[in-house]
Amino acid sequence: MKAIVVRAPGGLDRLELRDLPDPGQPGPGQIRVALHATSLNFHDLQVARGGIPADDGRVLMADGAGIVEAVGQGVTEFKAGDRVVSGFFPQWLAGSAYDAVGNFRGTPGDGIDGYAAEYAVRAATDFTLAPRGWSHAEAATITTAGLTAWRALVVEGSLKAGDSVLLLGTGGVSIAALQIAKSMGAGAIVTSSSDEKLERARKLGADHVINYRRMPDWAAEVLALTAGRGVDHVVEVGGPGTLGQSIQAVRVGGRIALIGVLTGRKGEVPTAMLMARHARLQGLIVGSRRQQQEYVAALEQTGIRPVIDRSFPLEELADAFRLQEQAGHFGKIVVEW
């Protein structure tokens, strides 16, 4: 079967299309999935570039969507023909943050082989059903970006109608979060480096938009837009370069979900301001299988469909990553085969 692997020590010119052995038929508790799509995340880019070191020949990509071809003995949850989507933490089935997995050792496309491949044979619990009527490319956006946005706002944030949400930039997580916020009756402020992307965010329902290049002091603008109160939730994808302003922009008693490292891995935190805000700052990584099932149910009920900016064939995964590196996208970049 065809698969895209990265040769150590990584780099986009070290991605290789290989012919790997077919994984065969499923054993007890397993399913065989004919994969058809994956979606790109910053984490996958880091593995591909070697920023997160992976074993030589690692099959890339955490997100995978496709069709169940066969089920092994004892599998009752799926049948041949079901459309499924992979989970980010196969070993985290359910429970709260207390039960979460704090490393990537079992994460496809990092600690174990991922889904940039034609077939996978895995434990049935490594997948959930995809939303009814979704394309494989749409379903593939759920695994990482979609579920992270859902967990940040709904699971940990207890988002409710009337809340206000601040979203940084217009990448995969932020646009999924915008769609979730609007579908649940919340207000949304979106920042971006591009006026054109801000216009697209408005069309998706953003109530206010801020160009963070033209307005480097964007937190002051968020406070102005909320009559000095600040927002109830921040989906913090920037990290050290943006966290200070996110703390400034959150209301007293608000929540900041710290999920991104786009501007780096460590830096200064205005701790006194965080304290004065009585704000909750929670780090989190994706979510559990149960949370993914709940998110899939929410997607079916709300009718949200993910925003796919561009689709590439499997052979062009490296070019897809180059587009992501240039932040040339709005929402998700996918790869289909």
Ligand SMILES: NC(=O)c1ccc[n+]([C@@H]2O[C@H](COP(=O)([O-])OP(=O)(O)OC[C@H]3O[C@@H](n4cnc5c(N)ncnc54)[C@H](OP(=O)(O)O)[C@@H]3O)[C@@H](O)[C@H]2O)c1
């Ligand atoms: N913890 C988790 O579970 C989890 C899960 C998924 C992703 N993440 C992290 O979240 C971050 C975003 O992931 P993604 O997949 O959404 O990435 P992405 O699709 O590549 O999004 C990149 C976008 O972020 C925006 N951006 C970059 N620098 C920014 C800044 N200084 N201020 C505001 N926006 C900025 C840009 O938006 P504009 O072009 O509009 O300016 C850029 O297009 C990454 O650090 C990723 O590792 C974490």
